[in-house]
Amino acid sequence: MTVKSLTAIAAATLMFVSLPASAADIDSYPEYTGPEFQALYEYAVANTLPNLDPPSGRYTITGNQDLDDRIWELAFERGYVLRPTASGELSRVGGVPMQPQAADAWIGLRAEAREAGMGFIVSSAYRSPASQRTQFRSMLDGTSDSAINAALTWYSVPGTSKHHAGYALDFRYASGTFGEFRRTPDYAWLSKGNFAIPKRNGLVPSYPDDIVSQGPRPEPWEFVWIGTGLISCGIPQNVELVVMGPAAAVVSEIESCPGGAEMAVLPRWLGTQVRRA
Template identity: 45%
Template sequence: MLPETGSRRWRRCRWAVTAATFGLTALLGPNALGATVAEPQTWIDEPIIGPWTPATTRDEPTSRWREPAPPDIDSLYFPHFTGPEFNRLFSTAALPNLSSISNAPTIIDAAGLDDRIRAEAVKRGYRRRPLPADNAQLRLIGEGLALQRPAASAWLALRADAAEHGFALVLRSAYRGHQHQRRVFLRPLQAPYVFGDLAERLKLSAPPGYSKHHTGYAIDIGQAGYSNFGQTPAYEWLSADNFANAKRHGWIPSYPPDGGQQGPVPEPWEFTYVGVEAILCFHQPPAADDPLCND
């Protein structure tokens, strides 16, 4: 990235965040990133787990800038990220309403085998993920589907933007607690469990305690009428120009194709919310003359 003056960077940050809020159109690149694994053909129901009911009210996406964008600004510039940078971006984003990471939950109720699976998961690139600090702050998005407040608003904005471009996005999965993730991880297997089968399962699913869905900031999406999201027009639109259209609403690929050892094989259908400001400021150190990236 070429050096920028403080005022130029300030204008870029301000206009980009404002444009994300007001829905300006990003320029599409000629090539889209492809999928490397077939999407599952079946999805389990996603019940809300816990003695609480998420609110249905929505919050507007938040930004420090609320000014209308200048009329001659008809595209956005977002920094490009490598796969490992996308992964660091989610892990380092200052996302609200997350708890401290506690002891890892059980996988199959066998301490020795659980420890082996956790060690294998870490070797594959999985990381322990926090749960929401306050489940009551989640927002109900669909029947049995909930997200953190800023992610809920950002999902609705992304879905509306996609619809304006002719793509019908469908939310397949959102927040998952530890017990729910355990069922997801074990559903194709049968007891008595053996290490080889559990280790093979890690290629496609996180064990409980290691899923980004635990945070309430991860979604699995599809396009109506298609079974393999990585081969859909909607994915081509989202992933073009290093996922520019996803970034406009604060979303990034959860497991990018070039992410290296990151847990499962790349999943084109999973995206994580980090917020537009985190995306714009990832490569920029705090600066006193930058009103966006100075925290």
């Protein structure tokens, strides 16, 4: 189906459907499954996110060549991929460095959160491969496969963290732990309506549920900025579902999708391409 015909359907539908402003506001973005959130992020990394340097290959982890080779092997088996790193100037919010777009998104989301009585903070955003190396090494307790896998359950090896790009944000309570974040009212607020509030600030879940192989276990506290344009455009069949409904905003976004209307189609080969990078 072409963009033109989608627009025509939406226009026809809009003549007959009118929803309360608040409902239209919260439902203006397509709903995504975990794998679709992941595909959106991979697409953004490869096509639309600015200020990135390509991955620079495998970093030294422990300095022991055999052990490092085994760690890399197990990391790739789990679905970790080499990730780009931030280039250019980073912003700071509350002392935490992050990409300027992520900073704007966090400031917007924080204002909404505080208004709703939510107190979560960003505890980590940009992280260099060097500090990732330090963190991973401190979590690696032994040289066996089970010790390596225990560390890889939650910690990326240097060069594979989404934090290197500066668009990933870790949320938690000021005095809380990551593990408990899923059970907080803050997470309930963030996740309601298929993450409607993060989405309208350009943010999506970073390691969502229901994905078998994405590196670490699902991390409900981590979100990534990909921009509202891409979130609106998304995947054609989902866009069509929304267009059939009352979301006029989505229709107008289709023609100005990041990369143009043609690029609204998410290439399924993208994950493979990123791995090859």
